[in-house]
Amino acid sequence: MFSGFAWRPGSSPVSTHANTRPGAGCPGATPPTPVFLGPTRRRSASSRIAELAAAIAVAVPLVAAAAPLQIEVLREGDRFEIHAVVRIAAPPKIVWDTLTDYERLREFMPGVSSSRVIERDGNRLTVEHRGEFDLLFFARPVRLRLAVEHRPLTTVIARSLPRLADGSASTLHGFVGRYELAVVRDGEVRLEYDARFELAEPLPPVIGPLFGTMAMRSAIRADFEALIREIDRRRAAAPPIETSR
Numbered sequence: 001m002f003s004g005f006a007w008r009p010g011s012s013p014v015s016t017h018a019n020t021r022p023g024a025g026c027p028g029a030t031p032p033t034p035v036f037l038g039p040t041r042r043r044s045a046s047s048r049i050a051e052l053a054a055a056i057a058v059a060v061p062l063v064a065a066a067a068p069l070q071i072e073v074l075r076e077g078d079r080f081e082i083h084a085v086v087r088i089a090a091p092p093k094i095v096w097d098t099l100t101d102y103e104r105l106r107e108f109m110p111g112v113s114s115s116r117v118i119e120r121d122g123n124r125l126t127v128e129h130r131g132e133f134d135l136l137f138f139a140r141p142v143r144l145r146l147a148v149e150h151r152p153l154t155t156v157i158a159r160s161l162p163r164l165a166d167g168s169a170s171t172l173h174g175f176v177g178r179y180e181l182a183v184v185r186d187g188e189v190r191l192e193y194d195a196r197f198e199l200a201e202p203l204p205p206v207i208g209p210l211f212g213t214m215a216m217r218s219a220i221r222a223d224f225e226a227l228i229r230e231i232d233r234r235r236a237a238a239p240p241i242e243t244s245r
Contacts (some may be wrong), residue, residue: 071220075213078199084220085192087184088228090235095181095189096153098231102127108230110222111142118165123150128164134219140201143171154181160197173198
């Protein structure tokens with residue numbers, strides 16, 4: 001997500017890429033092929049990976065989610081494409097206000113240490129995020145400056161800028177992300193997220209193609225779960241809507 005992706009036997013397993021969408025991917029991408037992960041060096045590391053894989057396979061129930069969260073991740077090298085969708089039992093304004101509350105993201109989004117709006121011109125903003133990005137047992141710093149466009153109550157579009165205000169480089173290259181909100185019925189919103197980006201620093205080879213994809217999916221799930229918990233908290237705290245008799 002825009003917040004910083006605070007996106008965690010037998011040896012020599014063979015597996016394939018999973019959860020890809022037809023037509024998704026980068027130009028020139030080849031179809032998914034089996035990936036040889038190589039022998040594991042330590043049982044402890046392989047055990048942690050196996051435990052993670054089992055955890056990811058279990059969908060975590062979300063209080064405010066009106067339908068299960070669906071996440072698809074496509075990876076080619078260090079380039080990723082993300083697609084996620086969920087239906088949320090909350091008023092559109094609460095969903096929108098939570099999604100765009102950049103100054104308070106660090107209070108409820110995992111891995112975000114700071115988030116601030118450094119420039120605002122109507123519905124166009126410049127936002128900076130800093131934090132940490134967890135992939136399996138590796139942690140990477142996150143620095144991201146975004147040009148953000150709001151289409152109130154319906155769309156958020158964000159594109160990464162090369163450098164932050166202090167001159168440091170972004171840790172994601174070519175990031176483009178988009179949230180779409182749509183009311184599906186009274187008191188229920190469909191939230192859809194699409195993003196593509198490339199990591200500025202390659203992932204360690206030990207992670208491997210398959211587990212890099214799984215870890216990214218796990219991180220996106222953690223972000224969405226945190227977002228939905230905050231939406232649910234705000235919905236519960238909101239005064240009841242009075243109806244005319």
